[in-house]
Amino acid sequence: MTREEIFEKVVEIVKPYVKNQEALEGVTEDTNILQDLKVNSARLVDVILAFEDEFDIEVEDEDADAVNTVGDAVELIQSKLG
Amino acid sequence: MRRRVVITGLGVVAPNGVGLKAFEAALREGRSGIRHIPIMEELRFGCTVAGVPDGVDELAERYFDADELMAMNTSHRYGSIAAVDAWTDAGYARPERDDDHVYWEAGAVIGTGIGGLDTTGEKLVPMVDAGRVRRLGSTMVEQIMGSGVSARVSGLLALGNQVTANSSACSTGTEAILEGYQRISNGLAERMLCGGTEGSSHYAWAGFDAMRVLCRAHNDEPARASRPLSATACGFVPGSGAGVLHLESLEHALERGARIYAEVLGGAVNCGGHRHGGSMTAPNPDAVRRCIGAALVHAGVDADEIDLINGHLTATGADPKEVASWAAALERTPENFPLIHSTKSMIGHGLGAAGAMESVACVLMLRSGFVHPSINCEDVHPEIEAYERSIPREMREMPELRTVIKAGFGFGDVNACVVFRRRDEDDNLN
Numbered sequence: 052m053t054r055e056e057i058f059e060k061v062v063e064i065v066k067p068y069v070k071n072q073e074a075l076e077g078v079t080e081d082t083n084i085l086q087d088l089k090v091n092s093a094r095l096v097d098v099i100l101a102f103e104d105e106f107d108i109e110v111e112d113e114d115a116d117a118v119n120t121v122g123d124a125v126e127l128i129q130s131k132l133g
Numbered sequence: 134m135r136r137r138v139v140i141t142g143l144g145v146v147a148p149n150g151v152g153l154k155a156f157e158a159a160l161r162e163g164r165s166g167i168r169h170i171p172i173m174e175e176l177r178f179g180c181t182v183a184g185v186p187d188g189v190d191e192l193a194e195r196y197f198d199a200d201e202l203m204a205m206n207t208s209h210r211y212g213s214i215a216a217v218d219a220w221t222d223a224g225y226a227r228p229e230r231d232d233d234h235v236y237w238e239a240g241a242v243i244g245t246g247i248g249g250l251d252t253t254g255e256k257l258v259p260m261v262d263a264g265r266v267r268r269l270g271s272t273m274v275e276q277i278m279g280s281g282v283s284a285r286v287s288g289l290l291a292l293g294n295q296v297t298a299n300s301s302a303c304s305t306g307t308e309a310i311l312e313g314y315q316r317i318s319n320g321l322a323e324r325m326l327c328g329g330t331e332g333s334s335h336y337a338w339a340g341f342d343a344m345r346v347l348c349r350a351h352n353d354e355p356a357r358a359s360r361p362l363s364a365t366a367c368g369f370v371p372g373s374g375a376g377v378l379h380l381e382s383l384e385h386a387l388e389r390g391a392r393i394y395a396e397v398l399g400g401a402v403n404c405g406g407h408r409h410g411g412s413m414t415a416p417n418p419d420a421v422r423r424c425i426g427a428a429l430v431h432a433g434v435d436a437d438e439i440d441l442i443n444g445h446l447t448a449t450g451a452d453p454k455e456v457a458s459w460a461a462a463l464e465r466t467p468e469n470f471p472l473i474h475s476t477k478s479m480i481g482h483g484l485g486a487a488g489a490m491e492s493v494a495c496v497l498m499l500r501s502g503f504v505h506p507s508i509n510c511e512d513v514h515p516e517i518e519a520y521e522r523s524i525p526r527e528m529r530e531m532p533e534l535r536t537v538i539k540a541g542f543g544f545g546d547v548n549a550c551v552v553f554r555r556r557d558e559d560d561n562l563n
Contacts, residue, residue, distance in 0.1 A: 067199035070230070094200065097270045 080122030142223025142379030148184030184372030184481030212330030240294030246485030306488025328489030372481030376489030399432035
């Protein structure tokens with residue numbers, strides 16, 4: 052799976068949790084999930100679970116904690132997919 | 134000086150009708166909302182029918198966003214739709230997410246009997262027991278906690294006054310109205326959304342089935358299963374749904390020119406202490422009579438002003454005793470008895486939501502001037518034959534319907550009774 056494909060899937064997965072839909076329109080790998088997209092921090096665990104389901108991977112808590120931007124998510128997923 | 138309290142909005146999600154129009158039409162037609170529930174049959178319940186509102190998931194997608202829906206089980210969907218409807222029916226616009234305004238003068242008492250058992254039974258317990266706690270995600274707590282629905286509603290509507298969930302079994306919905314009434318009457322709020330919600334889950338109904346209080350005799354004809362007041366009543370039919378009433382101080386309602394359905398004249402709550410025949414599951418008849426009497430006194434109403442009794446009447450063996458309690462408390466004989474009926478004949482026993490859905494029915498009947506039939510009692514119970522003429526088996530137009538008394542007598546021997554009076558145009562001069 053290319054980085055581009057992963058990026059698109061990540062954006063799709065995050066979409067229902069995004070409170071700032073405008074920021075989603077101009078989303079890049081640098082977009083911050085909590086601060087820019089305004090995803091409720093309480094729902095981050097659900098986003099991680101969705102990544103696990105979509106890509107059939109397992110994400111440890113420490114890895115999840117390091118995800119701040121969309122790019123961090125793509126990076127993490129790519130590394131798990133080997 | 135007690136401030137007067139009126140009803141200026143209604144919302145309902147009932148097994149026989151979702152929304153006021155559909156609910157009123159179903160009540161008028163005597164249409165049942167009871168249906169066959171496949172999983173109850175699969176899992177070998179004695180009773181395999183229940184009252185479940187229809188089409189709610191499709192409707193919920195129009196009311197709520199994807200992230201809200203992820204955290205909303207059936208109890209939440211029913212209660213939230215009913216609450217939003219009551220709010221907009223009262224003439225208030227639904228707040229936008231980014232609107233900062235908090236309605237400090239408006240609160241909610243939306244109770245439940247059993248709460249989010251679908252979430253507990255279908256997700257929480259299996260996953261925890263399988264050692265998969267992580268996989269539960271973030272939405273469990275708010276769906277399981279007793280105050281979950283009122284908490285959800287407070288965010289949907291930017292409420293800023295008291296937001297809580299009462300719980301008193303089958304009297305929850307009726308009691309909620311009295312809790313809201315008191316808060317407004319005492320000047321602590323101007324508007325309160327009051328009612329109850331109960332989710333659809335066979336886990337919620339299992340306990341009743343095990344106690345053998347559910348009707349097992351009409352699994353093949355669901356619409357005939359709920360038979361309050363009948364000689365062939367054989368236990369109650371479990372139900373679910375939600376009802377919410379928007380209570381408001383009369384002053385505030387008049388000031389803003391609100392449409393007023395009816396007044397909450399007053400009411401009473403009490404308990405029978407499990408004495409004199411009362412127990413966890415059966416009412417103390419003295420307490421029932423006291424509650425009715427106290428409701429009349431608090432409401433400032435004479436017994437002979439009552440036009441209609443919307444009873445608790447669940448279709449257990451207690452129905453004839455309940456009629457006797459009404460007769461004693463109102464000191465009225467079969468010759469001059471008010472009309473008496475049971476909404477449960479059509480919607481089953483909605484537990485924590487029962488009193489609320491049934492109170493919405495009372496207010497709709499007052500507004501539109503009709504009395505819905507008590508279905509499934511063509512064969513009135515022999516002990517109450519004398520009252521047969523007071524039990525409408527068909528819908529009656531009744532423009533003169535003015536004062537309705539509603540009660541719930543719940544598990545735990547707890548009672549709640551409220552009196553509603555129709556509000557006419559020219560009442561606004563007072």
